[in-house]
Amino acid sequence: MTIVCPRCGGRDCIIPADMVLDSVYQMYVACPSCMADPTFGKQTPFNRLFGTADGDINENTRSIDDATMRCQRCGKRHLDVVVAHVLGILLREGLRDMQATLFDVGTPMITIGYQIPFPPRLGRDTLILIMNTIDKKTAEMIISEVPEVKGVIQRKGSLERPIGIPDTGSSPHTYDLLAGCDLRGDIVSSAFGELCIYKTQSDTHIEFSRGKSDKMQVLESLYYQRKLGGSVVDGCCGAGTLGLVSVLAGAREVILNDAFLPAVKNTILNIRANASVLGLELEMHADPSELPIVAGTPVLVATAHGSCDVSVYHGDLASLAAVIDRCDLCLIDAFIGVPTAEFVRAWKDTAGMVVTI
């Protein structure tokens, strides 16, 4: 089964989860012929990485290209070498100075994120970069000159400001995809099994987890209290993580909802990409391209059946309480700092238990 990428139309961006979970542990490993880790640090200025302290900018940036420190056998390069190659282009185009280090390039995200205990070796299209100072022309140069880079995203606003909509009264905050494709996945591990949760990264909130996430521990604790087996509402579902892990945990019914359309689209994509792991078959009820970016009245967009009855809504969470007859558990995973009192109030009669995460 091939799933076409909703962002770029490519056929390689979304690999069904069962195949990813089988192969992810090999994806970033060095082969026996790979060179040792580079000896330079992330805080070494570029002119001491590849150039010479007294060489001019052009001489220095020419010292690194597509072939630099690439393994002849597996074709991969160390993450730091790839980022140094990008830094060379940024210097050449005048967007960084010679004192800039690998840290000054931006935030590197591997296309299938999981906890790897070693620095990754990257093959083609395995890195998405989030940068502050970058323009479209240079982003396109990076995509065409550095084979490992799949997408370049420009950050908007402060690092702390979450991507998406804090509530349905606000306009959405998103980053800009300047070049390439920003579709990537994260392996989610839980006591119930693993999923690969895909997302269009420029319009999805970035969560950096160290090991098992706190949210997964909340779900596991609910499971051991026997609260996860009935009907579960994942009220601000984002890409669908909590709701789909609840399916894995054996919930009888799961209702996923988000007011932000890109989140609903990613949730539906994740039901398809994880269909064989979850034992679900998807059925569409509305065309997402005809829905507004920020929802009001809840619309049932998709259902899935098999191991669990799943519904996906695009709606305001407070209004959804009037649409759903009854549920055992309502999970509210709102952005930090966003008041949830209105949602809790709306759901207290509909849900047996409301948990804000």
Ligand SMILES: [Zn+2]
């Ligand atoms: Zn794509």
Ligand SMILES: [Zn+2]
């Ligand atoms: Zn190699």
